[in-house]
Amino acid sequence: METFNIFDRLLGENILSALVSVILPLVFLIIYALIAILGELKISAWIQERLGPMRTGPYGILQPLAEVIKLIQKEDIVPAGANRLLFNLAPFVIFAGSFAGFAVIPFTAAFVPAEINIGLFYVFAVGAFAVIGIVMGGWASNNKYSLLGAMRSASQMISYEIPGALVILSAAVLANSLDMQKISALQSGPFWNWFLFGGPGDWSKIWILPFTLLLSLIYMISSFAETNRTPFDIPEGESELVAGYHTEYSGMKFAMFFFAEYSNMFIVAAILTVIFLGGWNSPFGEFMNGFWWGLFWFILKAMFIVFIQIWLRWTLPRVRVDQLMYLGWKILLPFSLVCFIVISLYRIIY
Amino acid sequence: MTTTRFIDIDFSKIESDRMRLNVGPQHPSTHGVLRLEVELDGEVVTNVIPHIGYLHRCFEKISENMNYQQVIPYVDRMDYISSMNNELAYVMAVEKLMDIKVPEKVEYIRVIMSELNRIANHQIAVATFGLDAGAFTPFLYLFRDREYILWIFEKASGGRLLFNYFWVGGLANDVYPTFKEDVLNIVKQVRKTNKEIEDLLIYNKIFIDRTANVGVLPADVAINYGCSGPVLRGSGVQFDLRKNEPYSIYDRFDFEIPIGKGEVGTVGDCWDRNIVRMREMEQSCRIIELAIAQMPNEGDVQAAIPKKIRPPKGEIYFRAENPKGELGFYIISDGKDKPYRVKGRAPSFVNLSVLPEISRGYLFADLIVILGSIDIVLGEVDR
């Protein structure tokens, strides 16, 4: 199935449909961020045998709203020697990087905001914007600890992009296409058609089944490093001295950093869902399949990955910087290369 | 437009080698008010100078104006996490000076309370150690268990953290009727949670990579610096005052002394000190069970001593095995009802002195982990 933007057909290819195509994901993102903040607070609390926020609204449902209001009304401080332009721009650059990725996420069969057929390549390219934003934020703060944290974070993100890119390359080889919508469509049918289990095909996919499982694991690990979540949250390390690149930020800009982090979490979850977990397809084949069901399944699977990210944050201790580099370069990279070779061989043979 | 040409900069004048960093008195970790002046070469620590004294409360000078009974609340507040052990050391020192023998029931209750407090202390040590390494959940599990122990203390003595329970010649009051069942329930719960913490934190590869081979303290260095407690035993030295110089009734119980063997990494690294604390919790559970089984139900909780405590002229140094190390009290009495001099030899003070030695050459992130593994509490360091 080709990428297809239903609003282009309904409203004609003009500025109105473009506006709708942008605002719809933005609205979804805002609602998702509120739910994700609440989810993080509540799930982390339940893991730790406590209840989390219970006072704001029934069972603490309005807590994210309270947090947003709190952050909005805070004083906006810009440090004395900071470079004002870069300082103010940094959070928005990071957010722009992850929001730009929404242009090619296939929420359902009929709606992809941008009708391009190199979606996979594009989303990975704009995901690298975040590095620029982080270095801008760290350097413009005029604080040597922020700079240190930003440098660490930049090196972390860059070194974990390579295994991620190899995973995506393998997926593209497996699917014979870079088009996200086509990859989703290929995985239609019951759940054993998902790329997690080798993709649509006959029993010959048993050869690459362990490798696709490994690939999804590698992508999940590298996505943790991309989004700066524990165990790779050295830039935000709360019990070490360096408080990271967002030390000097307060108020709405700080809120923007966190919004960007949650949005990043969703993007990587969405990419993982599309590539490995079947996108908007229902796992039961034809049962519960359809336009609105597709939306439901997509969001459910992406939220499940987000839940795993939250779960791992509160389970694992932090990894030290040099061990992080070791993990990225000496473990993930060789494994992903091997998987790529095997999958390419499989594609040649079958 | 003039630009600086690199050829014009005199690089020998720029001190670009060492950076002096101040890990200030206010910490993200819960060790207290300790200031560390760290000299860094890039990311590697070359020297650490601890600055202490932010919590100095003149306990030793004040106790020259208090009679022996009034010193006990002050002794509580030295190592405020393991108060029962502090009181035990002080009270036994005074009793030895006055040659008082306390009733059997008192001895057993003292041992049970001390061991419970040892468990509570090690729970905090392991929890904050995990927090320093970045793991947030073991902290909450261990503090929830610690809360059950504090409820027992509150029902028995009236205080949760600072007790004023061990008095010269006995106890302040008897324990409550359901004491034995409560303590046995706690022991069961502690064992269960320790198993979970081992799964979640101790044998987790990320944690092992973080703490193994970090902050290696060789045995001879530990002995030369005067370290004691889990810091010493983590380096493989089998020395525990409860076995080597038994005091109170510890010689009636059969328990082991866990030492660090370098299971994952070198002998004497942070992981070893941590596993010594975990295993000591298990041994404390064992001692408590044995003591509960042997404890008499009836008996006085106060020996027959004169109303005014007036030890004869003399001096005594008595040491006990605190959870953090060897706590010693040196008391000089000149026959009056107020001591002439009370000196507390705090284990954390001595253990902290080994920090510069073992953190040279490691990364800055390791320094925080090493400090957490030595397990100091500033109330003791500064007194």
Add this chain to the structure above:
Amino acid sequence: MKEYFKNVWTWFYTILIGMKVTLKHLFASKVTIQYPDERYPIPPIARNRLQLDPDLCNGCLQCSRICPVQCITVETLKVVPDDPERPMMGDGTPRKIWVPRYDIDFAKCCYCGLCTTVCPTEAIKHTTDFEYSSYTRDGLIYHFSAMTPEKVEEKKKLLAEWNAKQKALKEAAAKASSGVDKKES
């Protein structure tokens, strides 16, 4: 080489074990209670804020002396024997000493409980109240004496009069005895 693969496997395996533990706790029952609405019961032996019953306090000053941080300030006044009020203590015995001022500074109190053990009449006791924070430091100084300032003035006047009367009587007795001596010698 084998080390490398063993390392990778251990990483993966121990992380999964840790995740199992946290997943179990995710669905276990929680230990939090909603504090101001529900509270844990505090045993009556707990040493929280002190409370003095002024009827039982006989002004012996033991508590003030034993306090390790000197947070109890007491002023006493002797009860004049021919006081028209005939004051009684809480347990029925006649009162010998007025306690016009009894202040405890809870900012200093260390909750050791020594004052409660030495009090001969059990006038001072620990309550289980711990929610008494105040916005000012003076708000933490509690005044337990039940005597109003006017009553204190009145009793001070009575005591001054009694002392003066006693002094006059003593002088008269001394003069009388020295006069007798003079007569005799």
